[in-house]
Amino acid sequence: MWCPSVSLSLWANAWLAGKAAPDDVLDALSLWAPKQSVTAYDAVAAGHTGLPWPDMDDAGTVSLLQTLRAAVGRPVVPNGPNVPGRLRGTINVLSPVPGDVRGLPPGTQFGRDALAAGEAVIITNPDDPNAAVGLVPEFSYEGDETDDEDPELCALSWIVYSLPGAPVLDHHDLGDAEYALRSAVRSAADALGTIGLEGAAGVEDPRGLVEQVLESTRHHRIPDHAPSRALRVLENAAHVDAIIAVSAGLSRLSDADPLGARVVAGVDVAGTQSSSQAQIASDALRPLNGVVRSARMAAVSAILHSAWND
Template sequence: MSYNGADTATALVAWGNAWLAGHVGLDEAVDAVEKASGPQILGAAPTTADEPPSAALLDEVTLRRGLGDLRVAGMTAFRLALPAPGDPLGLSGPPAFNRAALDAGAAVIVSLPDRALGLVPVEDRRGSSYVGVRWNSQDAAPGLPDVPTLAEADRQLTLAMRDATEALLTVDDVSGIPPEIADALADLRDPGRNDHPLAPGYPQRAHRVAALAGRLAVVVELARRLDAHGLTADQMHRRGDALRLLDGAIRRALVAACNSAFDPVP
């Protein structure tokens, strides 16, 4: 399996919140997270000589043990952060944690009674065959970040999808849309696909939004690989803008969906 920090963080938040809400057990949650990204451990983030270690997790432990310890410490929720350059989505500081999360493209914030703990995923390779994930822990700001509600993210994603689809269909060269992207666009119209990244207990709208965001992420990845041969500078600019806006809407949709586990049911 190939490592993807955003997918890894999404899985931990989704299944972690399902566990905290009582919809699944700890073993089921950890099995689901590790099925997506391989074996995982928690430990303190590396520090320099003049930096004190985080007060959070000083010992390296398995994901199962680490989550159990955090639950005993009063953990109440997981929050997802999917930052990008110029867009610290889901982050509220401090700067050291924000920088680490931005470098990784993803992070998880754990809510504790009197503080918050930031977990940043990094690929963990050992020897010739072991490939897993290490969660580097460090202190995070306890305040809630400025992120959209699920309803707002749903609307933004729908608008961005429409604009990006129009751009891809009208901007790309005369050879037309490659079959991989055509197939991915067709998948957007299949509401019956069971490919959402969330866990049991989430609102139905969250499942739908997360599934759509996941399919659109495939479209963005494929579109960015397209050869720009034959495109004018204006066409390249329009396509790039559409994909950047869609990428931002996708990240907001995933953050809003994952963080909606404890939203009141309307």
């Protein structure tokens, strides 16, 4: 798992489908930060979700589950034939980057904040498309920015925005994504051995460093109903992304791809290359960022849909 929006969407969707317990959702989110909270950005979002307004005090972790339940709404006909699957497709993930903001409503604060974060969750009400809301995560840190030590992550806040309507989301085909990813894996592996990383000062085992980056992400669980093909695509995408991070250096990658930067959190890969080597690596591997992003979105979409296949 490479960002909290994916953790929230997969586990909340599994919970709504009856494939996970509420504690599973909370446990998955706790791996990102020890404290979670949720706040309405505007009065309309508060009305759709039941969050307090105009009181802006953060609601606690349990309130996040209540917010999700309220956002998808209650069935118009409680015992109707379509009630069991009515929530299929109500939770989706966006991973906007500069130049590709598909799914974001233009001219909205939600769109600007989601783009800045590089991620967001969309929740729609199947009976009222105009009641759609978007969630954007915001990390909080403790510590003085002037200190030599890195500030300590202390909390993750979810900001809930009202949306002008249910957004039109692109479909990512898992088969096409896997095919493109196979080529990306080969290209990334070739680049790791040919762009001069082995000769960089202080890097004796670049492939070991790639494995270290991968290991830092494996403590995040995925719901048991996830298709094996989707899991394979996520693993391969993480492998390519780790190679990109190690090759280009964390400091450069964080500017080029927010999703990739988050993958390597906790592993210091910056400073392992000279500036010229970093530039060569970045130029050679940057096109693969889009392949990784599309593959991940296809895999996440497949996992979301698999919760409702019974």
